Amino acid sequence: MTGDTTAAALHAAEERLHTAARDGVACPPVRELIGETDQDAAYTVQSLGLARRLADGRRIVGRKIGLTSAAVQAQFGVFTPDYGVLLDDMVFADREPIDLGRFLQPRVEAEVAFVLGRDLDSPTTHVAEVLAATEFVLPAIEVVDSRIAGWDIRITDTIADNASSGAIVLGTTPRRIDGLDLAELGMRLDHEGEPVSTGSGAACLGSPVIAVAWLARQVARHGRPLRAGEIVLSGALGPMVAASAGVFHARLDGLGEVRADFTTTALEGAAA
Amino acid sequence: MTAAAAFAAALDRAQRTASPISRLDAGEVIGLGTAYAAQHALVARRVARGEHITGVKLGFTSRAKAAQMGVDDVIIGTITDAMRVADGGDFDPRGAIHPRVEPEVAYLLGTDLDGSPDAELDPATVIAAVAPALEVIDSRYRDFRFSLDDVVADNASAAAYAIGPWRSPAGAGPLDNRAVRLELGGRLAQTGSTAAILGDPVRALAAARRLAREHGFALRAGTVLLAGAATAAVPLPDHGLVEATIAGLGRVSFRVERSAPARGAAGARPAARGAAERHPERQEDA
Numbered sequence: 040m041t042g043d044t045t046a047a048a049l050h051a052a053e054e055r056l057h058t059a060a061r062d063g064v065a066c067p068p069v070r071e072l073i074g075e076t077d078q079d080a081a082y083t084v085q086s087l088g089l090a091r092r093l094a095d096g097r098r099i100v101g102r103k104i105g106l107t108s109a110a111v112q113a114q115f116g117v118f119t120p121d122y123g124v125l126l127d128d129m130v131f132a133d134r135e136p137i138d139l140g141r142f143l144q145p146r147v148e149a150e151v152a153f154v155l156g157r158d159l160d161s162p163t164t165h166v167a168e169v170l171a172a173t174e175f176v177l178p179a180i181e182v183v184d185s186r187i188a189g190w191d192i193r194i195t196d197t198i199a200d201n202a203s204s205g206a207i208v209l210g211t212t213p214r215r216i217d218g219l220d221l222a223e224l225g226m227r228l229d230h231e232g233e234p235v236s237t238g239s240g241a242a243c244l245g246s247p248v249i250a251v252a253w254l255a256r257q258v259a260r261h262g263r264p265l266r267a268g269e270i271v272l273s274g275a276l277g278p279m280v281a282a283s284a285g286v287f288h289a290r291l292d293g294l295g296e297v298r299a300d301f302t303t304t305a306l307e308g309a310a311a
Numbered sequence: 312m313t314a315a316a317a318f319a320a321a322l323d324r325a326q327r328t329a330s331p332i333s334r335l336d337a338g339e340v341i342g343l344g345t346a347y348a349a350q351h352a353l354v355a356r357r358v359a360r361g362e363h364i365t366g367v368k369l370g371f372t373s374r375a376k377a378a379q380m381g382v383d384d385v386i387i388g389t390i391t392d393a394m395r396v397a398d399g400g401d402f403d404p405r406g407a408i409h410p411r412v413e414p415e416v417a418y419l420l421g422t423d424l425d426g427s428p429d430a431e432l433d434p435a436t437v438i439a440a441v442a443p444a445l446e447v448i449d450s451r452y453r454d455f456r457f458s459l460d461d462v463v464a465d466n467a468s469a470a471a472y473a474i475g476p477w478r479s480p481a482g483a484g485p486l487d488n489r490a491v492r493l494e495l496g497g498r499l500a501q502t503g504s505t506a507a508i509l510g511d512p513v514r515a516l517a518a519a520r521r522l523a524r525e526h527g528f529a530l531r532a533g534t535v536l537l538a539g540a541a542t543a544a545v546p547l548p549d550h551g552l553v554e555a556t557i558a559g560l561g562r563v564s565f566r567v568e569r570s571a572p573a574r575g576a577a578g579a580r581p582a583a584r585g586a587a588e589r590h591p592e593r594q595e596d597a
Contacts (some may be wrong), residue, residue, distance in 0.1 A: 044401075223558040241492055292558065
């Protein structure tokens, strides 16, 4: 159900975002086309973009949850998180060089990544089922990016733009969730040795596991349930900060660490 | 009366009557030297009324907070026994203007901290104990707006503090990335990490030593160092439980309660001054 938004407007919004990503040139907000409040319309635009990328040969490897902090929800005037899809070409590992040229206006945030050992396909999934289905967790850095110029976004802009996803960087030492108190997890994200963002697990809806349960219910209702093997990026543990060249080092107390190594070496080539 | 003494008198009156004043340096820049002289004069007035100095506090130890307030260096202020709220005790908000509360890390000094800023500083020797703390800050300036000099003169907005159970630094372990929660009435108000305090709260020792030397403070064994806030400060509610938890370190709380003895009269209260500071193994105010 997409309210009064016409199919033509939905396709135009998807086309605008696709063109921006393809050409590396940020575009005006798509709320001009689909309005500021119709989240169903925005998720339809997201699905159109996903269909295009799957047709191009991409593969779904997981999901991301956004807007999990009370402060960010207040800023957007919403009371729930949002979500997007992670594709195979977005995934990097600890210390792997990442060319900044692949992004338009990247920002980074530290998160807990869940990797599922079994499906979570019920629209009534609760936290205990999430804990039982989690194969392991990893420290992660999410690179968020917006195809909308200047990050001038409202809720519909970010949802349509695949929840402003960019890339994810995963730690390489899995931890069992048993005995971990994810709410009591300190987070520091350092750049050049100094913290640029600090926070804790409780910043993500009270606990990252609560965010994952919310996501499982939403996507099960909307026809693309969480499957075994999927990665779920559960949401930021502290404020996002602008990405720049160099190493961003996230440490999640009790869970481990992960580094995003941003390079600019390929920029000249990418500019062609 | 010197300028510093006049500033101190105005700030003292503002605090005692819970009436905000205008910024001191609105017209001309005071300078950091005069600002610290005003703070020392302000604290001297409190000591003359019978208060005892229990330690120091640092302010603007978080990069985000410094940016929010438009200041660019760490500052130091003085805490006294009249500002002390027992862990689990009551705090009367009527003596405050627009109080805010923030979760902190507190260190108990095991030795005097007065060496040269370049001298080696061994935290294992200097720190007798460490604890979670809550600090109530309350600018005496209207709308909580001030320059760096203003806030220095205003004793770094110090108003009240509570300290949880002391632990040995070895037992507490490294504190450079512990989850911190501030809860009001049982609901989460702020979350963060101790990393927000200078990147690692233990760096407060070196910062305090430098500031003490530059600005004439004594950091004595048995006194407290409030290392700085781990999250943004939030407005203190009118009533109810305020609690801070630092993962693996402990928790501290007080209750905002109007029936409590007014804070302005607290100087007369026979607070258990220094007892816990001298005997960190004793759980104070249990």
